[in-house]
Amino acid sequence: xxxxxxxxxxxxxxxxxxxxxxxxxxxxxxxxxxxxxxxxxxxxxxxxxxxxxxxxxxxxxxxxxxxxxxxxxxxxxxxxxxxxxxxxxxxxxxxxxxxxxxxxxxxxxxxxxxxxxxxxxxxxxxxxxxxxxxxxxxxxxxxxxxxxxxxxxxxxxxxxxxxxxxxxxxxxxxxxxxxxxxxxxxxxxxxxxxxxxxxxx
Amino acid sequence: xxxxxxxxxxxxxxxxxxxxxxxxxxxxxxxxxxxxxxxxxxxxxxxxxxxxxxxxxxxxxxxxxxxxxxxxxxxxxxxxxxxxxxxxxxxxxxxxxxxxxxxxxxxxxxxxxxxxxxxxxxxxxxxxxxxxxxxxxxxxxxxxxxxxxxxxxxxxxxxxxxxxxxxxxxxxxxxxxxxxxxxxxxxxxxxxxxxxxxxxx
Numbered sequence: 001x002x003x004x005x006x007x008x009x010x011x012x013x014x015x016x017x018x019x020x021x022x023x024x025x026x027x028x029x030x031x032x033x034x035x036x037x038x039x040x041x042x043x044x045x046x047x048x049x050x051x052x053x054x055x056x057x058x059x060x061x062x063x064x065x066x067x068x069x070x071x072x073x074x075x076x077x078x079x080x081x082x083x084x085x086x087x088x089x090x091x092x093x094x095x096x097x098x099x100x101x102x103x104x105x106x107x108x109x110x111x112x113x114x115x116x117x118x119x120x121x122x123x124x125x126x127x128x129x130x131x132x133x134x135x136x137x138x139x140x141x142x143x144x145x146x147x148x149x150x151x152x153x154x155x156x157x158x159x160x161x162x163x164x165x166x167x168x169x170x171x172x173x174x175x176x177x178x179x180x181x182x183x184x185x186x187x188x189x190x191x192x193x194x195x196x197x198x199x200x201x
Numbered sequence: 202x203x204x205x206x207x208x209x210x211x212x213x214x215x216x217x218x219x220x221x222x223x224x225x226x227x228x229x230x231x232x233x234x235x236x237x238x239x240x241x242x243x244x245x246x247x248x249x250x251x252x253x254x255x256x257x258x259x260x261x262x263x264x265x266x267x268x269x270x271x272x273x274x275x276x277x278x279x280x281x282x283x284x285x286x287x288x289x290x291x292x293x294x295x296x297x298x299x300x301x302x303x304x305x306x307x308x309x310x311x312x313x314x315x316x317x318x319x320x321x322x323x324x325x326x327x328x329x330x331x332x333x334x335x336x337x338x339x340x341x342x343x344x345x346x347x348x349x350x351x352x353x354x355x356x357x358x359x360x361x362x363x364x365x366x367x368x369x370x371x372x373x374x375x376x377x378x379x380x381x382x383x384x385x386x387x388x389x390x391x392x393x394x395x396x397x398x399x400x401x402x
Contacts, residue, residue, distance in 0.1 A: 049260050059250050061372035065386050072383075072393070171262035182273075185266050188389045192273070 005034045006197045007177040009165050010111075011042040012091035012098075014173035015056070015070050018119040020187040021111055021174075022079050031194040037102055037111060039095040040165040041158065042173055049171070054088045073187075080120035089118060090126040096149040096158055097131060106138045113137065206235045207398045208378040210366050211312075212243040213292035213299075215374035216257070216271050219320045221388040222312055222375070223280050232395040238303055238312060240296040241366040242359070243374055250372065255289045274388075281321035290319060291327040297350035297359055298332060307339045314338065 008024060010017040028035045046054070056063035067083055074081035094114045101107035113134045117123035123130050132142035148154060165175075169183055176184040176193035180200065184193040209225060211218035229236045247255070257264035268284055275282035295315050302308035314335045318324035324331050333343035349355060366376070370384055377385040377394035381401065385394040 049262075059372065061250075061370050064370060065372065065384055068384070069386070069390075076393075169262050169265060171260065171266065183266055183269070185270070186389075188387075189270075192277075 004032060004197055005036060005179055006193050007038045008035050009038045009040055009168075009170055009173060009175040009177065011040060011173045012094045012111075012114050012118065012125055013054070013088040014042060015066060015087075015119070016187040017174040018081075018115045019070070019073055019077055019079055020190050021115050023077060024190065025108070027190060027194055031198050033194050033197045037098070037107060038161060038165070039098045039102075039111070039158070040162045040170075040173075041092065041095060044162055045166055045171060048166070057087070074119075080116070082120055082122050084118055084122050086124065089124065092126070092158075093128065093149065094125045094131060096154055097135070097145055099154055099157055099161075100145055100148045101140070104140075106140055109138055110134060110140075205233060205398055206237060206380055207394050208239045209236050210239045210241055210369075210371055210374060210376040210378065212241060212374045213295045213312075213315050213319065213326055214255070214289040215243060216267060216288075216320070217388040218375040219282075219316045220271070220274055220278055220280055221391050222316050224278060225391065226309070228391060228395060232399050234395050234398045238299070238308060239362060239366070240299045240303075240312075240359070241363045241371075241374075242292065242296060245363055246367055246372060249367070258288070275320075281317070283321055283323050285319055285323050287325065290325065293327070293359075294329065294350065295326045295332060297355055298336070298346055300355055300358055300362075301346055301349045302341070305341075307341050310339055311335060311341075 008020070010021060024035055046052075051058055054063075056066050071081055071083070098107060098111055098114070101110040114125050114131070117130060117134065118125045125131070128146070132146070135142040135145050168175075168177055168181070170177075170185075172185055174187060174190070176189060178184075178193060178197045182193070182196055184190075184196070207229075209221070211222060225236055247253075252259055255264075257267050272282055272284070299308060299312055299315070302311040315326055315332070318331060318335065319326045326332070329347070333347070336343040336346050369376075369378055369382070371378075371386075373386055375388060375391070377391060379385075379394060379398045383394070383397055385391075385397070
């Protein structure tokens, strides 16, 4: 990792990862910072903390506030938002495909499309048909991408990413990690993570 | 509550209430918004969620990130910060005194002094001697303030404030509530709560 780089750790199931993903590219470009997208799974990390599901479901007052906050936030950012009927969604297959795409040229756009499908269009991102449609829209052959995504090597890779996230002390998403290992948690910290990457402090 | 007003709900034990309290006044003045300080106790609200102590202690990765984040944040804001040896502290007596002061002229300055003692000077805010010293510094007779603070009527009042917070859906501190009942949670949302109070959206 060069100095002016951040790792952007996210889970497709994570609500605040949505605005962070949608606004990341122009901010990073303006700050002269390269962002490496690192999909991982929050599920195992939540389970290790004793949470069988999202804390937003476990703690209803917190959850209610989050949905309203996200709605206000997306309105402010002029990002489309519609509260999904199902939350949290199973992000496993989408994350596996993202890993394949991020080795190729279509990773970032795939990530944005998945988030948009989930949080703007109430799509089911665990639905292979929806993911295939997104891939086709990006001129990617779905069958080939899905084969690569579900290969043993790629499954292991996603598991390793999640373990790496946990070792870094990541406990929520999005999280931004600089080259000198500063961990910034939450969409609210994206700007500060970028200036840290640029200035080293 | 007039339209251009927000209620600023805080607990002296809450870490992010510290920067919010320290930066609130100039921001509110600039925005033309009146802020009403509403001390309450997070303890009963946390207990109702099944947490015997602060989630920052229950979930070490989250706690570690919070302390580092708070340190960075205070540095950015040029607010003194020193991680207290004891966390969370018992904020009961300080909150009771604050209620008395907020009926008088010295409430806001008392609140800032308590937060400073706790998060900049590693003081014990459950220590009557420290609180008396703060009161004396504000030209308030400690014994009289302490008597008023520990009266049955004032104890009941603090309990009512906490119940009101819970009814509003407050689950953490600081929280900002506008006249039209929008709840904004967290130091990060202070600016947005103020613009909402000003613009009604």
